Amino acid sequence: MYIYNSVKKEKLKFEPLQEGKVKLYVCGPTVYDDAHLGHAKSALVFDLLVRVLRAKGYKVTYARNITDIDDKIVKKAIENGTDIQSITDRYTEAFHAEMDKLGVMRPDLEPKATKNLEAMFGMIQKLIDSGHAYATKDGDVYFDTSSDSEYLSLSKRTQDEDERQNRVESSQLKKNPADFALWKSVKDGSITFKSPFGKGRPGWHLECSAMIEEHLAYKETPYSIDIHGGGADLLFPHHENEAAQTRCATGHNLAKYWIHNGFVNIDGEKMSKSLGNSFFLKDALKEYNGEVLRFYLLGTHYRSNFNFNTQDLEASKKRLEKLYRLKKRLFGLAPNSDATPFTEALLEALSDDLNISKALSLIDAMITQVNETLDTAGKHKQLKKETMANLAFIEEILGFGVQNPFEYFQIGVDAQTKEKINTLIRQRNEAKKAKDFELSDKLREEILSYGVQIMDTPQGTFWEKV
């Protein structure tokens, strides 16, 4: 297994901290709004990583947090005249439902910030005791970046005057403009939590460091966990700050490997709240099957920036359909469960820093080759069994082709319409049998008017929604 470490900026052989095990933590969503395509991309990328690692025999413990305390959540709760939990519950539920539609497996652990305040208090105290954090008279607690000689080693930044001036000031009492809040005092009487440092809210960066130590971390290795991941925008300042906290509070480094996925852009522009061009996942799911979106979003290498557009999405959809058509051809056959040359090649491709393009080209080559053989006379018993094993492996490792292939092509057609179409197909087949092609063509026109296409095969006439 090779993984590109985005901190070292090179592809490295993956060697876990403990033989056969992988501990992975990914920064999850802040649940104050519906998930957008970027959340989907990130969740899909790490879903794929977990599947590949497991296929390679690693015992993976996968954690992805839910940030359920944050200024934006508070703001929304106040606007809606409700408490934060009704906001966070609602969007957490929506997030889960949408990820399910994309075929994203649930993580093993899903820690929430509000449930881990004690762990955060403990880490703050350790940082204060060791001189890496200080409290102000306002009741805030800041991480003292000047106390960490390795600060900025993750993002390889330099702190010049320009940057210092550009940083948004939240307090005049900070020793250094780069210092970031571990605990923010809140005095306006809105939503606060009690802590040994006064009433307030935790800083955003703190939760990940604290929850990793609480739920996931090794205590005796030079790194807390094997892999830490998230969107590329999190490298700085979020991950830089997490790394600093963990390093200073525990004496060991946070993660051995860092993985950052690229952005999703819309029409060449970064999707963001401030640009007003967010694309909600729920809207995309109204138009497209979750598996099509999965296939599309996963179809480009995870580190590349991804430019979302419907033309490319349609092309991806067609490519996925090729897989489903082969499944239709072999429907109902049992696989032999042995690894095949194909499954080995597929796993090898994905083991190279998740080379999805290589993987997809292998799948297409396999599909074409099987179709070609099936087009010739013969039963091809062994090939069929082996192909079923290949398809099962594709489902397992990529999550592609998981639906019933006949139903897949008929999604969105109601039972009544299906019945009508089937009746017309029967009538047309009778006309064909009687060589009344004029009538059969007329019937086909009528069938096509339902927005479907039909295909005559040796096994019978099938139809698909266009």
Added chain:
RNA sequence: GGUGCCAUCGCCAAGUGGUAAGGCCGCAGCCUGCAAAGCUGCUAUCCCCAGUUCGAAUCUGGGUGGCACCUCCA
């Protein structure tokens, strides 16, 4: 201003020193009553310039053009 990434066929996209994968679209065939699906064949020398090398899309330098982070953000 600081830091970093990228530039491969009409479109999407691998390859990162040994002579350009794959998909979509298009064209020509096979198959089919006709279609659809499937199959076969055809379509690039890798932004520009200079250099290193027996050999570069792949390395170095310069240029041009995109983009991102530095502020909440997957």
